[in-house]
Amino acid sequence: MAERKTDIGPPHYEQFLPPVIKKNYGKWKYHEIVRPGVLMHVAESGDKLFSVRAATPRLASTKTLRMFADIAEEYCGGHLRWTSRNNVEFLTDNESNVEPLVERLNKEGYPVGGTGPGITNIVHTQGWVHCHSAASDASGVVKSVMDEMFPYYNGEKKLPAKLRIAFACCLNMCGAVHCSDIAILGVHRKPPDVKHDIMKAQCEIPSTVAACPTGAIRPATVDGKQSVEVIEEQCMFCANCFSVCPAMPLNRPDTDGISIWVGGKVSQARSEPKFSKLAVPYIPNEPPRWPTVVNTVKKIVETYAANARPWERMGEWIDRIGWPRFFKLTGLPFTKYHIDDFTHAGETFQRSLHFKRA
């Protein structure tokens, strides 16, 4: 048997770069979106690189990857890459390959788009496909939302600025969605259902108690078994306890669901990066197509599209018009759940008369 290799790290990226990139590495001059989903980067040397961007569902079968490999070979000398938002990009310096690439990808069902002021692919987590703490499915919601938002992906419709949507299926936020224009977040709404039978065997009681940020968990003997109990009023359904102890599941079909957050951004452009803020505290899970979530997202996007100025991201628009008007224009109800009551909550209270008419 060959010697076991470890700690070799990832392969060096250079071997995967197309020749036009190797030649012009660090010497790019500017870029343009030549048509929706197609970027043209121009180097100081005058060389041009065309990137044709196509949607993927992130979850990809090897059959699809092999098909991408075939397409890359046919048009791009075998070169392709993925973006940070699960789009695939085919890279060629031959302009005449762009048209056939676009046609081919659209035909195969991986539509071209995702550039410029519109909606690109949704970053998301695993949901019911693979996760143990999911309060909702991820891929199904993403698919349903993107089917509806599709004209903003393929360039048919434009928005004032980029709009980034992200999805996470529980508060762990493996996708760290908390700074997105629209964040869709799975939520639990009932305290853990403590499994006293397996508690002792599967969990350390002291670390389970310590895991709770609000101190809601205390050791208890239940039916003669060493276990824990949860002070229900103190539980904020964060599932941190479940992360350290499998005997504390929070998943429940009847009360789990989805919340929607708006106005976050990560880029520095114009305004500072911002967190997303709560727009809708709870929508029940409605598989397979989550119509209420889809319609709520649509409503928010359309209100934004109709009212924001060019270059204004969702959060910048809301900052300009104020939250009272955001709730009025979108018709979303403002409730007590919208008011923060965690650490430093007071910082979000209105402590001046500087609020605008709704």
Place this chain on the structure above:
Amino acid sequence: MATKVRETPMLDELTKGPWPSFVREIKKSAEDGKEAANDLLGVLERSYHEKIGHWKHGGIVGVMGYGGGVIGRYNDLPEEFPHVAHFHTLRVNQPSGWFYTSDILRKICDIWDKHGSGITNFHGSTGDMVLLGCRTEALEPVFAELTELGFDLGGSGSDMRTPSCCCGKARCEWACYDTMNACYDITMHFQDELHRPAFPYKYKFKFAGCGNDCVASIARSDCAVIGTWKDDIQIDQAAVAEYAKGGGIDIQKHVVERCPAGCMSFDGSKLEINNDDCMKCMHCINALPKALAPGKERGATILIGAKAPIIGGALLSSVFVPFLEMEPPYEDLKELTEAIWDLWGEHGKNRERVGEFIQRIGLGNFLEQIGLEPTPEMVVHPRTNPYIFFELDEEE
């Protein structure tokens, strides 16, 4: 293998519509004879009916010697869906910038078709290539074949997570340093920290070439390295005039008036910038890519401490080093990282991210301990409360 692909009436609703369908992808693998994919369809259809997932906590699975890179997963209906009774995931460290060739992609598929479900994620949230679903006994063979091909596993658990980066100088004219090289170099330098979890909790690096932050580093990494510049924005006045003539963009309204620093002026032909006031936000450069470019003295700002809400609430990273030259071998960044790990490693609580640790002990104390001078760039404004923990010397 003529196994019949399961019927999934509910999931089939998700094969309709213009957006590519993940259900279609799973079916492709099932049609290809992958029993695990077929059972995955079964479990998922059931989840769609019951509105609940059927996966259990991971437990102890991994490849020999590593504490990261494999996410153990078991199904809670193993009798009904035996082929996903084990459904472990391998995180494979992606190449910088997610560049591949058709050849390497096929070889990865060969490995995964032989040992796994045929289902992948391109890519996982942190950036790894994710091989989704295999049995425990497949882990070692997959690992052996991956390393033979030149790939290694990524991070998971309380370790340095797989660093990731934007495509940087490979394609972007705005990249203020070589993100792909820095990402590769840091990943290679800290292989032990990546594979053998020894921290209080996870630690993520993300490398973004400019303030547009295409990898969301400021929100998603404990250490965000974001490209910036020290000198003046480069202006090509002829190109500015072209834009003005072209009429595609109203320079006064959409560039000058949107500058957050209010440091630009435009007289109809010439664009001026008071660079002392510029905040390097990238807006004007984004809007006029042919006319404007970041300065020539380039490097990065290092920000520390971002995280998602668990446990003490979400955080964005905050400024640690306002400007760092990012030249290989990145000694300064490595030294800073080791100093942070030492301190946080020693005093951090279990599951406490470095951002939370800093909040607990105070940024001032943290800086003092790792030997960084406080500077005004690190705060929005100085403190407003008078509760200062003065530390007097004996003789005072």
Place this chain on the structure above:
Amino acid sequence: MSASVEDVANAMYEMVKEYHGKKNLKALDLTKAMIQKFGEDQVDKKLCKQAIRQLIDSGKCTYSYVGGSYIVLPPES
């Protein structure tokens, strides 16, 4: 440094055995305990790191994950 990697790895192993079923230990818990046990002049973090690597590579211990990474005895032992 005069303690050997073997000595430290063995002492770590004893500690993991002792705490088995009572408390999950992190790499750092072991490191701190060893520095205490052997003395700062005998072992440092680096040596502990080597010892942990030996402990894991030998198969006597393994990593586990429950909301954090721990060093534990391999499953059925």
